[in-house]
Amino acid sequence: DQQVKQNSPSLSVQEGRISILNCDYTNSMFDYFLWYKKYPAEGPTFLISISSIKDKNEDGRFTVFLNKSAKHLSLHIVPSQPGDSAVYFCAASEIVGSNYKLTFGKGTLLTVNP
Amino acid sequence: GAVVSQHPSRVICKSGTSVKIECRSLDFQATTMFWYRQFPKQSLMLMATSNEGSKATYEQGVEKDKFLINHASLTLSTLTVTSAHPEDSSFYICSARTGVNYGYTFGSGTRLTVV
Numbered sequence: 222d223q224q225v226k227q228n229s230p231s232l233s234v235q236e237g238r239i240s241i242l243n244c245d246y247t248n249s250m251f252d253y254f255l256w257y258k259k260y261p262a263e264g265p266t267f268l269i270s271i272s273s274i275k276d277k278n279e280d281g282r283f284t285v286f287l288n289k290s291a292k293h294l295s296l297h298i299v300p301s302q303p304g305d306s307a308v309y310f311c312a313a314s315e316i317v318g319s320n321y322k323l324t325f326g327k328g329t330l331l332t333v334n335p
Numbered sequence: 336g337a338v339v340s341q342h343p344s345r346v347i348c349k350s351g352t353s354v355k356i357e358c359r360s361l362d363f364q365a366t367t368m369f370w371y372r373q374f375p376k377q378s379l380m381l382m383a384t385s386n387e388g389s390k391a392t393y394e395q396g397v398e399k400d401k402f403l404i405n406h407a408s409l410t411l412s413t414l415t416v417t418s419a420h421p422e423d424s425s426f427y428i429c430s431a432r433t434g435v436n437y438g439y440t441f442g443s444g445t446r447l448t449v450v
Contacts, residue, residue: 230376255439264341264428264441265379310378320367320392321432323439325378 224248225313227326235334240298242329244311247292251313251324256285256296259308259328268309269296301333337363337433341442348419348449356414356445358429364409365431369439370402373426385412419449 226245234240242256252273257265271278271285271294278285284297298305311326338361348354358368366387371379383399385391385406393399401423403415416423430441 225378257441262344262426262444262446264339264430264444267438267440270438318392320384320386322381322384323369323430324381325371327376327378 222247223326224251225311225324225326227309227311227329229329230327231330231332233332233334234301236303237300240296240301240305240331240333242296242298242309242311242331244294244296244326245292246294246313248313248315248324249292250315252316253314254285254287254294255312255314255323256283257310257312257325258305259310265310298331301331303333303335306331306333337361337431337438337440339365339429339431339440339442341429341445343445344443345446346448348447350420350449351418353415353417354419354447356416356427356429356447358412358414358431358442360410360431360440363431363433365412366409367432368406368412369430370404370412370414371428371430373428373444379428382414416447419447421449423447424449 255270256268259265269283287294308328310328312323340359368385370382373379382397383391383393385404387406391404406412428444430439
């Protein structure tokens with residue numbers, strides 16, 4: 222049972238255009254959502270996050286939108302740059318017992334073409 | 336910023352041997368560390384949560400006797416894959432909460448290949 226879903230395994234966009242990465246979740250107990258960028262053979266790097274009580278968070282070229290009623294979030298990258306090419310993971314956080322737990326989606330491979 | 340150092344980055348071992356992976360928090364104290372495993376084209380799957388000074392909490396389906404986790408200090412957690420088999424070949428990553436914006440800092444990962 223996949224609680225965090227990234228239905229697009231890959232996305233290709235032109236440099237300068239907008240990249241939109243989508244994520245859906247099923248667990249209403251998630252209280253924080255995060256996006257990570259990952260290169261092969263490296264650990265994920267934190268990009269941006271959003272609390273479940275917000276609907277938008279912006280940091281430079283990255284904006285995350287949360288639609289809680291639809292259990293959907295998206296990451297917008299504007300303008301996209303070739304260096305943004307990587308796998309992007311959506312993750313959701315919840316408190317389980319006394320610990321925080323992160324659940325990841327399968328990732329979306331973003332390719333930004335020059 | 337917070338850094339988690341993970342070693343080794345790559346290890347090849349023979350079937351039946353044990354491998355230890357270390358994760359150190361370099362400039363902060365990590366009360367809790369998380370261990371993940373990632374198979375090709377799959378998501379990062381949480382294996383266990385380790386709390387300093389206490390027993391690790393394992394996720395369902397993860398064998399605690401096979402994946403030994405020790406978190407003896409606030410800056411070091413280790414994962415030992417015991418009696419490794421080829422199916423244990425995977426990418427193992429640790430992380431720690433840094434408490435900033437629910438930030439989790441990840442190690443650089445360990446590529447384990449069991450031959």
